[in-house]
Amino acid sequence: MARTGRGGRLAEALRSQAGRGDLHAPACPSRGVLDHVTSRWGVLVLVSLLEGTHRFSALRRKVAGVSEKMLSQTLQALEHDGFVRREVHPVIPPRVDYSLTSLGREVAGHVEALTDWIEDSLPRILAAREEPKSRPAPAGRARA
Amino acid sequence: MARTGRGGRLAEALRSQAGRGDLHAPACPSRGVLDHVTSRWGVLVLVSLLEGTHRFSALRRKVAGVSEKMLSQTLQALEHDGFVRREVHPVIPPRVDYSLTSLGREVAGHVEALTDWIEDSLPRILAAREEPKSRPAPAGRARA
DNA sequence: CGGTATCCTCGCCGATACTG
DNA sequence: CAGTATCGGCGAGGATACCG
Numbered sequence: 001m002a003r004t005g006r007g008g009r010l011a012e013a014l015r016s017q018a019g020r021g022d023l024h025a026p027a028c029p030s031r032g033v034l035d036h037v038t039s040r041w042g043v044l045v046l047v048s049l050l051e052g053t054h055r056f057s058a059l060r061r062k063v064a065g066v067s068e069k070m071l072s073q074t075l076q077a078l079e080h081d082g083f084v085r086r087e088v089h090p091v092i093p094p095r096v097d098y099s100l101t102s103l104g105r106e107v108a109g110h111v112e113a114l115t116d117w118i119e120d121s122l123p124r125i126l127a128a129r130e131e132p133k134s135r136p137a138p139a140g141r142a143r144a
Numbered sequence: 145m146a147r148t149g150r151g152g153r154l155a156e157a158l159r160s161q162a163g164r165g166d167l168h169a170p171a172c173p174s175r176g177v178l179d180h181v182t183s184r185w186g187v188l189v190l191v192s193l194l195e196g197t198h199r200f201s202a203l204r205r206k207v208a209g210v211s212e213k214m215l216s217q218t219l220q221a222l223e224h225d226g227f228v229r230r231e232v233h234p235v236i237p238p239r240v241d242y243s244l245t246s247l248g249r250e251v252a253g254h255v256e257a258l259t260d261w262i263e264d265s266l267p268r269i270l271a272a273r274e275e276p277k278s279r280p281a282p283a284g285r286a287r288a
Numbered sequence: 289c290g291g292t293a294t295c296c297t298c299g300c301c302g303a304t305a306c307t308g
Numbered sequence: 309c310a311g312t313a314t315c316g317g318c319g320a321g322g323a324t325a326c327c328g
Contacts, residue, residue, distance in 0.1 A: 072290085
């Protein structure tokens with residue numbers, strides 16, 4: 001890494017256009033990519049597509065709870081970042097298939113590792129929630 | 145009552161309290177954990193703490209752009225899930241240290257793998273954004 | 289079937305002020 | 309220094325209606 005000097009946040013962000021990203025720089029485009037990938041529905045879409053190609057409606061069923069609007073929006077963002085491939089079949093009724101690109105499979109792999117860990121570790125996490133913490137009494141009126 | 149039958153989303157969610165989580169079930173607590181971990185600031189806090197113990201203000205500096213309120217809120221959520229340990233030192237001026245628990249180090253490891261990949265792959269992602277997509281003309285007025 | 293456009297609500301989040 | 313309390317905007321996102 002060539003040094004760019006300290007305090008050059010903007011320069012850092014701009015340089016990252018051609019080189020590596022830096023999530024600690026608020027202006028770096030990698031922040032946007034991270035937001036897409038880790039978004040509420042982005043995570044679930046990526047993991048679902050890892051199992052194979054899906055139609056819009058199949059995806060909607062798989063990612064339970066998502067609205068059409070948000071699914072569409074999420075897919076557009078992921079397609080824009082080059083993670084998702086969208087194939088329109090000019091038939092009646094219309095059919096659109098969504099699948100991961102090779103770039104998408106890479107990122108989805110990391111996302112799945114995270115989600116798998118969470119699903120597996122849920123018992124330990126729920127157990128940890130039971131333990132007493134260092135924030136005992138919120139002081140004052142505890143409830144309205 | 146062993147079996148819950150099909151379509152038992154709620155039953156599924158409840159059962160997961162004792163067993164493995166299921167992110168595809170909207171009511172499963174794992175959804176909440178995922179939201180904490182993948183939240184805007186949660187990701188950056190976890191990765192930062194992976195480098196070692198930090199004081200509140202040090203963390204605030206490291207995670208550039210976060211407000212006191214959001215940092216505090218994020219830390220409380222992560223502490224509640226058992227990922228972050230909060231240690232108050234009864235001295236003047238007050239001093240509070242934040243560090244990862246072993247559970248936290250595990251999840252943070254996965255998060256860091258993801259963020260590292262994004263930072264490294266940013267050039268490829270930005271390049272992919274340049275390519276023509278299957279959504280050529282949005283039809284109608286393209287601009288306001 | 290697979291979207292997009294519009295409306296409207298809700299809660300995220302920043303700014304500010306105050307406390308231990 | 310390390311927070312909590314409160315207010316307010318603004319944008320994410322759900323509901324609905326409609327189009328190719």
